[in-house]
Each structure stands twice: as structure tokens, then as C-alpha cells.
Amino acid sequence: MKQLTGPDAMFLHMELEGFPMHIGGVSIYDQSTSPTGIVRFKDILAMFESRLDRSPIFRRKLVQVPFNLDQPYWVDDPDFDLEFHVRHIALPKPGDWRQLCIQVARLHARPLDRNRPLWEAYIIEGLNDLDGVPPGSFAMYLKVHHAAIDGASGVQFFGAFNDVSPEPQPGPPPAPWEPETTPGNGKLLLRAYLNNLRKPGQVLRMGRDLLSARKRVRQGLERGDFHELGEIPSTRFNRKLTPHRVVGATKFDMQAIRSIKDSVAGATVNDVMLSIISGALRKYLTAKGELPERTLVTGCPVNVREEEERDKEGNLVGMMTTALCTDIEDPLQRLREVHEQAVSAKAYMRAQGARMMVDFSETVPAGMQALLIQAAAMTGLAEKNLMMNTLITNVPGAPYQLYMCGAQLIDSFGIGPLAPGMGLFHTVNSTVMKNRGAITLAFLCCREVMPDPELYKQCIEESFAELQHASKPRGKKKPTRKRKAAAQR
Template structure:
């Protein structure tokens, strides 16, 4: 699976994932953080993540999967960059910069990651004065959602004044293998691959038999509803991106489950996305009669695989109920469909799906991906699903980087031809963010879609309160028509900025507030000398902000 993300890489579809993080330096020593402090902090923790100093080496003619080697030319200052927003430093400018950063492909001749520090966040509602952002990009070949959380944990601490890790740094660079050596490895791999295929087939056979039995006994159903209708998002992509998102209280999400028996938190998020897509496409007069579907990744990573590189994920397809207007009915529909999809996935075996991908011929995979893009098949072939909704649980407690507290966390997702819109649900402390990445040509009005997410959440929240006999709170704006895209985002709140003075605190109310959007524009690398960097984030003059809610020697082969 790792190799498939390398094969799918194109200029218009870079295969990296990432996040937009907002940090408040009030908890750092002296109340500020300099860029050289960030460099020193990251350098002291490189040994905690295998991802940081390994690069890919491709086999000539794609005769085998790429290999991971320890980069002999690793340079931390190439990977950690520093920019500032232009005045007045508002939310829209942060989103634009983040989107530009995220749209640019990574250099795959180096370890495939970049972190861009963004200062100048001076006029974003809900963001404490002096805060800074970090836009992260890591190639999907190196991490999945859960290993991305592991990376986040490696580069953050549980206390603002935590000492450096006592884990010794035994890292050693490796020689980059030449073409003859790589071809020799691919030859040996070709000899053993048939045996691996037989082994995987033997492991998958019981799951296949169980799936056939499940169909016969009607433990689950395969229906026409699983076929995704085409929408404006299922076309070839340009290189431009937009990003946005909203923050919602986790307590409200859990309370909404009362509307549908056996519904899970993930079902609620799927129903929110379904309602948002319904509103957006209705405004565009482009809503299909049948329900849109979402691919929902499922982590099959074991506890003993924590920290391992690569991807350990399978997937299920979930119907979003976009054809249903009533929010409670939509949640009940989504819950019934996800229950069916989970039963099917469990029958086949989620890990079996992942193992099968590891023995797919690398050459065929690369050729297939290139043909799909060059022939423009995304404009002619129905998509297997309408969008992506990935749910990644984040830290349940506050974390700190260089002493600065993480206030908000928005996920960013890669897109491919035929899949021009993706969502990430990320929890952190007592909040969750629902963020999205889209092709700008297919969604030129991200603020409007963000408001659709807000409205969809509030409809479900109000319905759950009425079911509990509580009074629904006033809505925070309404996305009635696409003209709303010209409006300034109403409440750009990444997290509850804790402030002891009610005046500037902006404590979150029940309705989800707009949080700092994740954007990831990769600004041209400005190599900042560790001693001279200018990121000096002044200590906030207001009361201390409240805790924001969280939202070796041999080359290692990248399995497909």
C-alpha cells in the first residue's frame, strides 16, 4: 500500500497528508518561542520517529516496490521552514497560505516531510495574541492516520517544561544503493513474490468463505446504494487546493447519538458530512437522487506496531444519506448502512485487505495509476465512492511543542483524480474538528461549504436537544445559497481560548465555531539559520489563554 501512494503521485495529485496546528506560546519559557528554539526541540527528538530521517529509493523501471534507506544527506533546516502572514494576518490569509503550502509536492529524493512555521496570526478570532501555526506535510507512503498521531506525539510533550528524551540517538546514515543492487533485489523479490501471494491467498480464503456465507444468511447486503453517483467533485484535478474546517464540542457529538439507536460517534460525523454535502449541492442545483458515499479508512495497526512506518489501513464504504432532508432520519440511515458495511468488512477481514495489497505487482500498479491519470478516466468512469471521511483520534490531553500549547488541530488529506474533496475528523481534548481539503477548481467557495458543515451540525444538535426536552440554541448563521461564499467566516475559533477574563476569552458556546482552517501552502524553503531566525512570538498581553481543546543497516522495503 505504501508503494501505491508513490505510484499515484503526480504534479496535480501530491500524495501527502498533514495538518494545520495552532500553538499558543504563553506556556513557553519567557512566554515566547523563537524559530531556533523549534529547530533545537525537533533535533532533540528525531530518534523518536523513524519517519524523519528515511528517504525512498525507487527501483529502475518500477520493477519492485521502493525501498526505505537512512538518508546520508539529511538536513533538518531543509525540512523545517519559516514564513509570516502578510498584514493583517487574518483567518482567510492563513487558509490561503496553508493551501498553497499543501498543494506543492514533496521532494521524494529527501525524507518526505516538511513542517512550515507560520507567524503573524494577529487577527484571527479565538486565537490568542502571539500564537503561531505549523503546517505539516508527510508523504502518505510513510504514514497513515494512526502513525501520524504517533509522529505528533513524538514531536510534542505532555508538559511545557518536559526534559529532552533520554532515548539514545543511535541513528546511522546508509549508503544509497545503486541501480545494479536495486535490480538484484527486485529479482529476488520477483522469485519470492508468488510464494507470498499463495500465503496471502491462504490467509484470505476463510474470510472470503465467511463473506459468501454472510451474503447467503443475510448477515449483510450488497445493494445498489453502495454505487456512488457522480458529482462535481469526481473529475480530474488541477494543482490548486483550498482548505477549511469547523470545531465542535465532543459532548454535543456524543449527545446527538440519542437520535438513532446503536449509532456511534463516527456515524454522527458521517451524518454531518452528509447534511453538509446535501446543502452545498442543493445550492448548486447538483444534488443526485441517490445517496453519496464516503470511503472511511479503518486502522488495522496493532499495538505492537506503534511507531512503525507505512500504512496499516483497510476501508469501508458508507452511505451519507444526502437524499434525506430530516437530520434524525439521515443519522438513522447512516447508522444502518455503516452497520452493514462493518459486517461486510469484518467478514472479509480488514487486515486481509491490507495484506492482499502487499503482493500486487509494483509495475502493474504504477502503469495503472499513470494510465488512469493520462487518459482522464476520472471524467468518464464512475467513482468507487463520492468523498473521503477519515476519523483520527488525537490526544485526549493538552500537548506542547517547544513549550507552546497546542490550541487547535486540523487534518489535511491528499486528493486524486476523481476524488476532489476529502474530510478529516480529528479529536483533541474535548473538541473535534471537521476539516476538508478540496480542489479549488471544483470547490471555489470553501467558506460556504464550511458554513454548510456548521449548519448540518447545528441541525443535529438541536434535534438531539429537542429529543431530550432541552431548548435549542440559536443558529450561528445559515448557508442558504452559494452566495454565502463571499461572506467572512463567522467564528474562526480553533479551540476554546482559555482566558480568565470573560472579555477576551471567547469561550465556546454549544454551536460549533469556526476554527482556524487547516491550510498547507508550502512556502519556498527559506533556510533559516538556527542562530538568526526571527520567529519571536511575543507573550500575550491579555490573560493567559485557556487550554484549548484537542481538537537500519539493510534497506527496508516499502510494502504496497
């Protein structure tokens, strides 16, 4: 039995009707590389069963504390059924990219069953008409509740299914699993009483930390170490949302992204991806006649794990908010300004305290946390008091080629959740595909807000092309020679 932390439980409380709080991943595999050339569903089921001991997430479910007096607990599910969680479906013919995105969007829109372990995997066959994907390939869409993992711990969880060789060496057989006894209400209430005795001390410490953070921010502003963001404009992505979703993704060569990065002193790969998204948003909103004069702002989750917490489960993230500079037309100038804004945002987050969000969620009692989130959603507070226009998260992948049941991983991308007032989520995945570095940029949006995801994907690709062209070094123009006058005859 393990209690959820404040940040973990926050994602449970944030799960409202039409807003499931799970994160997902799509992996595409070429089964022709497997030893037999074919990967059967029973092979994948057997692989899952042999690796259930690699993470406790697989067989743990939630148990709530009576009257919501404390955060819930993870407990073993004595009725765990693997075949409920791993499912087999197929795309309709011809099995193209559009059909895959529609299927994944539908699956991602469905909430997980809270009476069971909070994850599901779908093996999707029939991928026969995707550019760059061999016919007969298959995909795996895996979703896990955000209460169980964040981006950093999710990489380890998703990695439980992959190997570094098409013929992995079999490990030792898993130990017999004996589910622990589910605790009764009396035990849960006693623990809640003892935990709540510590709350007054936590509130006092939090108050001191907030005062210190406020002082650091004031001093940093006076020194000019960073600046605060101005008013955040409202866009179509920040309106009232529906439960329906659209998904899209596009891939870039890693070396091309690095070449763009090198064109601006101090810029990072993340800065380049922010600039590509900025240009895409500018193009998309311009096409709709809705580009605001003020720049859009993005939130960027930041892993705040200390070295000793690197393998810790759950959520340990802070939030950096930075301007996307969508008010700048020139792509290279926009990249320079995005870099400067990101440097300022990082300094501001350090002054404020990178773990402030984590500490705050640990301090607020469970019942109050749930009431505050529900009240904000019911009153439309999230749409009226914007903290960001979109969210962009960076999820690093393995720096080497991966396989599942011998099938080579040839593409992958992640998908995040939406929340009231935040209807567009971007995920940046860096991976190695066919022994070549790649970055995949995926997005999730409300279908009513973005009825044309193909247009937004096109905007992303055009933004990249413009930035790549603008970043190419310009050689000095050679003086043209004057032509000699033709000799008179």
C-alpha cells in the same frame, strides 16, 4: 535500509502530476504560555534537532530499484539538512483565518522533493486575527508523504514535537548519528530477484483468499447480514480536477457531539460526524442545484493493525465504504439510517477481509502496480467507475493537553490527499484543547470544484445545528388550562 511495503509504495505510484500524496497537519500554539512568553524560531529548530532520533522518517530518503523491478527502499540521507525541512514564514496582515487557510492550501498543493526525506514543516507566525486565538500565536503546518505514514502511525510521528507540560524535562542527549551506506544497483537487483521468486506463491494464496472472501460475502448477503451499495452517483467532486486546493475547518464541542450520539440507540461519535458531513453535502449540492436523487457514498480508511503491530510504521489500512444517506431530509432520521448503513458496511468489510487491500498491494509486482494506476488516471477510469464520492478519515488525538516549546496547543486539524475522481477529503480530529474535549472537522477540495469553501464551512455548521436541535429531547406538552370567564358585574 528498509523496503517499502506494497501499501506504502502504492502511495508513491498514486502520486501523479497535480496529485501529491502527502498528508498534513496544522497545529496552532499560544506562545504566551511558554516560560519566557516568546517562542523563537531557533528554539523550534533546536527542539527538532534534539528529537530527530524519535523517528527514522526524519532522515530517510527513497532509493528506487532499477527498472522498477521491486518496491523502493528507505535509506539514510547522508546530506540531511534540517533547515531545508523546517521553514519560517508569516501571514500577511491582519493574519486572519482566511489567510491561514489560503497559505496552508498553497503549501499542501506542492509536492515533496523525492530526492530528500519526505517531510517538511512550516512555522507560520502572524496569527493576529483568528477567533478564539490570542494575538501573537503561531501555527505549524507539517506534511509527510503517505508512503511513510498512515493516520495511525502519523499520530505518533506528529506527537514527537509535543510535550505534556510547558516545561518538559530534558531527556538524554541523542546518540551520534552515522548514516548507513546507500546500496548499489547490484545489491538492489539481487534483492529484487529473490523477492520476485516468492510472487507466484503469494499470487496463489491471494487467489485462495479472494475465493474464500467471495464465498463469505455471498453467504452474508443471503443471510441478510449486510447489503451491497447500489450505483454511486457522480457529483462535482468526482470530475476532472486541477492542482489548486482549498482548505477549511470548523470545531465542535465533544460533549455536544456525544449528546447527539445518545439520541439514537447504538449510534457512535463517528456516525454523528458522518451525519453532519452528509447534511453539509446535501445543503451545498442543493445550493448548486446538483443534489442527486441517489445517496452519496464515502470511503472511510480503517486501521487494521493487530495488537503486536500497534507501533509499526507505514500503512496498514483497509477501506470501508458506506452510504451517507444524503437523500434523507430529516436530520435525525438521517443519523439513524447512517448508523444502520455503517453497521452493514463494517459487517461487509469483515466478510470481505479487512486486510484484503493490504494483502492485494503486497501481491501485485511494483512495476505492474505503477502501470495500472497510471493507466487508470490517463484513461479517466477513476472518474468513470466511481468507488466513492468523498473520503472521511478519523484521526484520534492525544486525550490530554499538549505543548510545543512551552506553547500551548489550542487547535489542530489534519488534511489528506486528493486523487483522480475523488476531489473532496474530510478529516475528523478528536483532541483536548485547553483541557476541554473537541472535535475538529477539516476538508480539502479542488479550488475549481469548490470555489467557495466558506459556503461549505457554513453548510457544515448549519448541518450540526440542525442535528443538535433535532436530537434534543422533547418534553410532553402540558395541557393548557381554560381561562375562567370573567365575573359579570
